[in-house]
Amino acid sequence: MRWLLSPFILWWHSHLATSTRHISPFELTVNSGxxxxxxxxxxxxxxxxxxxxxxxxxxxxxxxxxxxxxxxxxxxxxxxxxxxxxxxxxxxxxxxxxxxxxxxxxxxxxxxxxxxxxxxxxxxxxxxxxxxxxxxxxxxxxxxxxxxxxxxxxxxxxxxxxxxxxxxxxxxxxxxxxxxxxxxxxxxxxxxxxxxxxxxxxxxxxxxxxxxxxxxxxxxxxxxxxxLALSPRAEGLFQKVxxxxxxxxxxxxxxxxxxxxxxxxxxxxxxxxxxxxxxxxxxxxxxxxxxxxxxxxxxxxxxxxxxxxxxxxxxxxxxPEQLTLHRRKTPIVIGTTKDESSLRILLLNEKELNFSSITWEHGEKLAENLTMSYKQFQNHRLISQGCKSEYVWTQVDPSFPESVLFNSLLKMYSHFWYDAPASQLATYYLKHDLPVYLYSFDHISENFYDIDRAFHGVDKLHIFNVTPRFLNKRKDMNWQLDQRVVEIFSELVANFALYGTPTHENDGFSFNWTTTTAKELSYLSITDSPSMQVGYRWQGHVFWNWYARSLDAVDVGNIQRIAQLDRDVGNWQFATAMLSFCSLFFFAILVGLACYCTRKESDEDEL
CATH class of the missing domain: 3.40.50.1820 (Alpha/Beta hydrolase fold, catalytic domain)
Structure with a gap:
């Protein structure tokens, strides 16, 4: 991959460099000197x-x-x-x-x-x-x-x-x-x-x-x-997260x-x-x-x-999950990018897999690697099977294009690593009647990547004008949209710091970023034209935060014990039946012998 500077970043840095002027040293006194x-x-x-x-x-x-x-x-x-x-x-x-x-x-x-x-x-x-x-x-x-x-x-x-x-x-x-x-x-x-x-x-x-x-x-x-927002040792050191x-x-x-x-x-x-x-x-x-x-x-x-x-x-x-149930909390903004794991998947594709011809066998292997290695799960096998059903088996309909399975596996990783934990934390905060603002960074830049994905860290690249040295750059430049996203995102963060709400009556935005609810999981889609949406990563939220937890709560030990007892009962019933058959068989023999002996004695008396 070529390590080149984005045209937008070059313009941005050169523009600022020409307008920076050092005035003078400046002295202050802090508590140490x-x-x-x-x-x-x-x-x-x-x-x-x-x-x-x-x-x-x-x-x-x-x-x-x-x-x-x-x-x-x-x-x-x-x-x-x-x-x-x-x-x-x-x-x-x-x-x-x-x-x-x-x-x-x-x-x-x-x-x-x-x-x-x-x-x-x-x-x-x-x-x-x-x-x-x-x-x-x-x-x-x-x-x-x-x-x-x-x-x-x-x-x-x-x-x-x-x-x-x-x-x-x-x-x-x-x-x-x-x-x-x-x-x-x-x-x-x-x-x-x-x-x-x-x-x-x-x-x-x-x-x-x-x-x-x-x-x-x-x-x-x-x-x-x-x-730190959940830790008793950091209480009172900040007011928002x-x-x-x-x-x-x-x-x-x-x-x-x-x-x-x-x-x-x-x-x-x-x-x-x-x-x-x-x-x-x-x-x-x-x-x-x-x-x-x-x-x-x-x-x-x-x-x-x-x-x-x-x-x-x-x-x-x-x-942490226990601390979320009783620790004092603060107003919070939580967000992820639209395709958090896309860069990771593409790097994996270059090194190990060819996703242009990925099969359900590959998908099964990836689902198993994801679920079986997570130590917090108890019923790994059950959750692994559920993960395959959700993200692999339902995506391999022969009438579907190959990209369907690839996109589903991308969602599987993104939901597991980033999206489901974010929505789960949001629901815990909502139980304490605190303002919770969800966002999804959905802007796709034309300058930074050769892929149409909003991968992990792209929100940081924009809001801090960081140069993504590890990606190819496209020649067509449309930095105006990137700069508009930077201005919007920066203003939202600044408003939250200033007023405790990301949108304010004086900011001139045409949208209003409202707090989310546990039922709707409403969120702000951040692009050059932001808008409120509902159902933040709903598939990942439902599967990892509800269904997978239900599977993990299944007492597999009792199921195995019941199955063993069922086998034991079956064996006992079989043994009982055999014992009854043998008893009847021997009883019949005894009755026959008794009858034979009685008849023989009668014959001897007649003689």
Whole structure:
């Protein structure tokens, strides 16, 4: 595939580059000390930008694998004009498609955040809502510098919003756990909580309103935001949540334990540890490169080092679905793209399958791989059969074109991984009478792809003007439609941050994004002409959230026991019948013998 820049992105970047002017350094004082950022003038808009502000102590040395600590205060003025290092991770060229990532480096000293704010509030006396964005990357990669600065300023800060991004520890350093108090796990989530505490304590310094904070994320960043919205440890740190293609209920986001994966370091490092403390001491002495050169225990679709259920006093005292039943919640926006798994399916097609000639045997295999490997299911075989019936067997009518089965398999993956968890979370929030806004990003760009699909991450590509380096670009350029979608989507997010509702009487939209209901699952279809629709991913919602759960609730053990009892009863009935037959047979023989003996005695008496 060619790695080319979209014509729209080239136009966008060159246009902004010619209109950016650095005015002067700008200094503020946060609770740890004075910081020096930059004041920029872009298209007549006045901004301040601060990068690399520490929100916790560097987690190195004895602080490796430990919870974050308050940053040390400093004297003088700290330079805050450059992004910090990304948290330690395995950089993959295929994953490193973000504009800023090529100029950044990785380090364990990475707990820093970045603040982008409007005209200094000292000159206006205004306070602004705050958006805190959590980056994605499967809890293994990514950083707060992934999003282009110009997009943040032009799409959000220009709408009078303070925008914050930050780093958090990833992979083993962020999520290893021995399952006890030595290394309880979820360190990466604690980093996120620490960043939110810093934002709440210092928001006013940048003109932000600490009582109006929107927590937003994409992918596993959205899953993180969703988990924190349910966590008792993050209560009161934000007032609204916006989830883009991710949620707490998404498969593989939370594990029950990581003890086996963590103790695997014992053999790999040659630690010879007999308890958790010895293992931790040994791991602290290894280099960061050694720690990230781990081999997975299971090569499947689920990462090993992710958040876990860490019990009472932890970030997640219960499974997320249990927390949704009783935890306090906030207004929420939840959405996915129209064809979430399409890019994944196409890559799979290039490597392993030829979907132009896919058969129902291929479809059966894919359905089995999807359902049989999911640990949360109990009755895997039943659900696998139900999945085949829903997405495979009903799509192979000889009169159907081959594309029908392909589209059905695409829906199967998208519904399982993204759509059904989103609709399920929405229904849980609705039970608490909170405003829930559903959306589907349906816009198909003519500039970004050779496929007519709205795949996973395309909403992020638009709203943050991210260049999709991994896709072919079409020569025909129609960037006006893309830019209209960017403006609409940005305005909707800004309205939600400002007013708590995505559409507002002063925004001039011809549509009204209303809250959804459990019966209709109404949602906004985001295109260059958005409109309200009903039945958000209804097929996936009904199958995965209703039918599959019903299949999983079937007590297969009792069914097997009943079948065994039925066989036992049959065997007993057969044995009883045989015993009765034998008894009658022997009884008949005895009667015959008795009659024979009696007759013989009579004959002897006559003689």
């Amino acid at each position: 004075a910081i020096r950022g930059e004041r920029l003038l872009i298209d007549g808009q006045d901004y301040t930008v601060f990068k690399g502000i520490p929100f916790a102590m560097p987690p190195v040395g004895y602080l490796r694998f430990q919870m974050p600590k308050e940053p040390a205060k400093w004297r003088g003025v700290m330079n805050a004009t450059q992004y910090s290092a990304m948290c330690m991770q395995n950089l993959d060229e295929n994953d490193a498609g973000e504009p800023e990532r090529y100029v950044a480096h990785v380090s364990e000293d990475c707990l820093y955040l970045n603040v982008f704010s409007p005209t200094p509030y000292q000159y206006t006396n205004d306070t602004y809502p705050v958006i805190v964005f959590i980056h994605g990357g499967r809890f293994q990669t990514g950083s707060g510098s992934d999003i282009p600065q110009r997009a943040i300023l032009s799409n959000f800060v220009s709408r009078k919003i303070v925008f914050v991004t930050f780093n958090y520890r990833l992979g083993p350093l962020g999520f290893a756990s021995t399952g006890d108090s030595v290394l309880p796990g979820n360190i990466g989530l604690w980093d996120q909580i620490w960043a939110l505490k810093w934002v709440k304590a210092n928001a006013e310094v940048f003109g932000g309103d600490p009582s109006n904070i929107l927590l937003m994320g994409h992918g596993t960043g959205a899953a993180s935001a969703s988990l 916006l989830l883009m293609s991710g949620s707490a209920l998404q498969p593989g986001v939370v594990r029950n334990t990581q003890v086996n994966a963590t103790w695997n370091m014992n053999d790999r490092f040659g630690c010879r540890a007999f308890n958790s403390s010895e293992l931790l001491d040994c791991a602290r002495k290894r280099s960061k490169e050694e720690i990230f050169q781990y081999k997975r225990l299971h090569y499947d679709d689920y990462e090993e080092f992710v958040p876990i259920i860490d019990g009472v006093g932890g970030v997640l005292p219960e499974p």
